Amino acid sequence: MEYRKLGTLDLEVSVVTFGAWAAGGWMWGGTERKDAVEAIRASYDLGVTSIDTAPIYGQGTSEEIVGEAIKGLPRDKVQILTKYGMRWDLNKGELAMKSKDNNGNDIDVHKYAGRDSIIKECEDSLRRLGTDYIDLYQIHWPDVTTPIEETMEAVAQLIKEGKVRQAGVCNYDVAQMQEAEKYVKLASNQVPYSMVKRDIEADVVPYCLENNKAILAYSPLERGLLTGKMKPGYTFSEGDHRANIYFFNDENLKRTDDFLQKIKPLADEKKATLAQLVIRWTIEQAGITIALVGARNADQATQNAKAINIKLSQDEISFITDELNKLELVKP
Numbered sequence: 001m002e003y004r005k006l007g008t009l010d011l012e013v014s015v016v017t018f019g020a021w022a023a024g025g026w027m028w029g030g031t032e033r034k035d036a037v038e039a040i041r042a043s044y045d046l047g048v049t050s051i052d053t054a055p056i057y058g059q060g061t062s063e064e065i066v067g068e069a070i071k072g073l074p075r076d077k078v079q080i081l082t083k084y085g086m087r088w089d090l091n092k093g094e095l096a097m098k099s100k101d102n103n104g105n106d107i108d109v110h111k112y113a114g115r116d117s118i119i120k121e122c123e124d125s126l127r128r129l130g131t132d133y134i135d136l137y138q139i140h141w142p143d144v145t146t147p148i149e150e151t152m153e154a155v156a157q158l159i160k161e162g163k164v165r166q167a168g169v170c171n172y173d174v175a176q177m178q179e180a181e182k183y184v185k186l187a188s189n190q191v192p193y194s195m196v197k198r199d200i201e202a203d204v205v206p207y208c209l210e211n212n213k214a215i216l217a218y219s220p221l222e223r224g225l226l227t228g229k230m231k232p233g234y235t236f237s238e239g240d241h242r243a244n245i246y247f248f249n250d251e252n253l254k255r256t257d258d259f260l261q262k263i264k265p266l267a268d269e270k271k272a273t274l275a276q277l278v279i280r281w282t283i284e285q286a287g288i289t290i291a292l293v294g295a296r297n298a299d300q301a302t303q304n305a306k307a308i309n310i311k312l313s314q315d316e317i318s319f320i321t322d323e324l325n326k327l328e329l330v331k332p
């Protein structure tokens with residue numbers, strides 16, 4: 001594995017970090033708890049020491065699974081990245097979505113990052129994770145109903161108390177990062193970034209490079225799209241949010257697959273899978289510190305962790321990017 005520094009402390013994270021959203025089942029058509037625990041353990045055995053989770057993932061389930069998976073490991077050999085600010089059990093802030101929990105019950109998810117809520121969320125996360133500190137504590141989505149000052153001052157207090165080591169944000173634009181930075185030192189921004197979603201290259205990437213902020217690229221496989229397993233006609237299980245996303249309509253599956261077939265010979269030459277080639281390309285992009293990669297089971301997790309063994313020359317990266325630049329997806 002390769003490791004990169006996150007923020008100003010002496011904290012190193014694995015370049016392939018385990019993303020534990022799907023492990024929590026919510027919006028992914030459920031979870032097999034045993035498979036999820038095994039996936040995290042298989043990753044750790046290959047040097048994936050960092051895990052990204054959130055309370056909203058399975059309404060606590062993902063954090064519990066992470067807690068179970070890391071039980072017995074030396075705490076200073078694992079880096080726990082979790083979040084706050086998405087409440088399904090409190091009717092405050094901005095309604096983000098109406099959804100169903102893993103048991104099929106209706107839930108209203110709110111973006112809310114008020115002070116008292118954060119302090120409570122942190123205690124709940126520590127309990128579920130079975131630890132007494134969080135390495136990186138991130139706001140999950142901007143909360144337009146609470147001043148950033150209030151939110152970040154609450155996190156600064158948690159840092160002072162030793163419950164949190166560093167502050168991060170997710171899905172923040174540059175102006176929001178600048179505002180947050182006035183109240184707490186930000187280590188990172190966690191944002192969507194994949195071969196087919198590169199919007200951050202225009203603004204967040206240059207800002208983070210200039211200001212020494214880490215970028216945690218989420219959904220680098222575009223939720224499975226870039227693994228090559230999805231062909232037109234692909235179906236998802238009930239409750240899987242991907243069924244309604246434009247990336248996964250037949251026309252876009254076809255166009256993406258045509259692109260993937262063009263880079264497949266390079267994957268074959270490297271004795272790599274397409275997913276591995278995609279992950280390596282992603283972590284080679286300017287400003288990208290680590291990739292948060294989700295996996296449902298130990299097989300996927302092992303494959304993704306081993307992406308680190310694939311080496312790409314500058315020419316090979318350019319070849320992939322040139323092919324990618326010819327890919328046009330149909331947007332809604």
Ligand SMILES: NC(=O)c1ccc[n+]([C@@H]2O[C@H](COP(=O)([O-])OP(=O)(O)OC[C@H]3O[C@@H](n4cnc5c(N)ncnc54)[C@H](OP(=O)(O)O)[C@@H]3O)[C@@H](O)[C@H]2O)c1
Pocket residue numbers: 018019020021022052053140170171190217218219220221222223224225227229275292293294295296299300301303304
């Ligand atoms: N901050 C945020 O707002 C936010 C938002 C999204 C994600 N994230 C973070 O980023 C992490 C990763 O993103 P993601 O889970 O959305 O997407 P992803 O990493 O692009 O895709 C993960 C999914 O792709 C499939 N997959 C993974 N490896 C595979 C392999 N080797 N072969 C075949 N299929 C494979 C699995 O689903 P199937 O087997 O079901 O196809 C898996 O759940 C999340 O877990 C979370 O930690 C954060």
